[in-house]
Amino acid sequence: RKLGYAIVGLGSYATRQIMPRLKECEHAKLVALVSGTPEKLERFGSEYGIPKTHRYSYAEYDRIRDNPDIDIVYVVLPNALHAEYSIRASQAGKHVLCEKPMAVSVAECQAMIAAAKKAGKKLMIGYRSRFQAHNLRAIELVRSGFVGKPRLITSEHGFTISPNQWRLDRPLSGGGSMMDIGIYSLNAARYLAGEEPIEVSAMESTGKADPRFRTVEDRIDWQMRFPSGALAACVSSYSSNHNAYRVTGTEGWVGLEPATAYEGQQMWTRTKGKTEQVTLPVPAKNQFVGQLDHMAECVLTGREPIVAGEEGLRDMRLIEAIYRSAREGRAVKLAKA
Ligand code: NAD
Structure with missing residues (x-):
């Protein structure tokens, strides 16, 4: 089966680069959206066929816990919000893909790694190159x-x-x-x-x-x-x-x-x-699709992502x-x- 991604933060990178590429993935698909702007939830929700039950405001964010269609949460928020939203996703029992920079301090990166470890879930950083x-x-x-x-x-x-x-x-x-x-x-x-x-x-x-x-x-x-x-x-x-x-x-x-x-x-x-x-030669998957599918494959096979939380922490x-x-x-x- 294709694993379900929830996108958190419907800004430029999420809506222009990531969401369109999820359609091309072999092992992943877009299943949920999280945004503070109701108009964006409506607009992108209808564009991508995401039902109302799978659209969340930030206040409702922790309810992703009760949605079994969401396997992976992709945090695409301003940097200072990465740690909080990644940790809450881990606590909700979800795997996390978080944009670079992983967070804004070493202490935050360590807390994110600890939260994912405690939940027994994967943590990967968006190093698409x-x-x-x-x-x-x-x-x-x-x-x-x-x-x-x-x-x-x-x-x-x-x-x-x-x-x-x-x-x-x-x-x-x-x-x-x-x-x-x-x-x-x-x-x-x-x-x-x-x-x-x-x-x-x-x-x-x-x-x-x-x-x-x-x-x-x-x-x-x-x-x-x-x-x-x-x-x-x-x-x-x-x-x-x-x-x-x-x-x-x-x-x-x-x-x-x-x-x-x-x-x-x-x-x-x-x-x-x-x-x-x-x-x-033009590869079968571009870097965006490769990254999204790699995370899904790691979840499916139990392997560690090549750019796990520890890589973000080193940077x-x-x-x-x-x-x-x-x-x-x-x-x-x-x-x-
Ligand atoms: P953006 O400003 O276009 O989007 C940020 C989104 O966060 C907006 O939709 C905004 O509404 C939302 N948001 C939620 N809470 C907010 C708050 N308190 N203040 C401001 N905005 C808030 O930014 P972006 O370019 O999409 O960047 C988002 C993340 O993605 C950043 O961490 C950035 O480093 C990363 N990024 C990565 C790449 C890449 O190639 N890997 C490219 C661009 C951005």
Whole structure:
């Protein structure tokens, strides 16, 4: 049978990227909606054929417990609400897929992991690039030694943010570009390196006169040192557009641009003095469908998601270390997790 997803938060990402893709899934389907806006419940409820019994306001949220059609709750709310709504879903006996960033602190991530564990249910984080063909190929190439020994990873993510949105309001976002888009630079550096950083060193650049950045940071640039000696140089920005990474090793490099966009990934490699563009066949499932089906398959088979809560926690530990390094103006050594 196809497992039933309830979507919590009917904002842009949920309604434009996720809900349409659930129709293409092999192991999952949309069965319920949770929103604070009655008009959205009505509009998307009728569009997707969700009966009134399967439409919930936030006040009614805990009643998902009594709905056996809901197997998985997908939390697509502003960052500061991720922990609360994920934990309540676990307590209602549901599996949870939660958007990135997992939450806004290490303590919240730990509470989410504990709640899912106590309920005996799965917890996965929405790291969709781990289901994207070019990203998978890049990981494979690096692991197979195609670039030799990795020495430098550059990973840049940013966009020019428009004013007046929850992303710029710290109580809802938990932070600035780092929480929203910089996390792609961080997560990619880690999956490309295939090892965990031991030291970070960060610098923040925020024009405090810009009304957009009254409560959150604009830019953070940081470096990470890995046990092998490889370094990552990463960019997170709310005032310039970036979406690229490159892994340079002793024998060549592999690079993607755009790297983690919704679509349009392009890939180049260089070895033996020759640069080539790599074209990949169109996969049967795009990254959104791959992610949604992976969670359903993990529930069906009992396997752990490849991006479980622990993966979100690792990123959050590093985000806290990056902020600390920038604040204190010194490198921060990381304890082995
Ligand atoms: P959005 O603003 O479009 O949607 C957020 C939704 O939450 C809205 O429908 C809003 O009404 C609702 N909401 C509920 N309580 C709220 C409150 N107290 N304050 C403000 N809004 C409230 O945002 P989005 O772009 O859809 O982002 C939602 C989440 O999805 C974020 O965590 C974001 O990081 C994540 N996201 C992930 C990707 C990805 O590619 N994986 C892309 C975009 C967004």
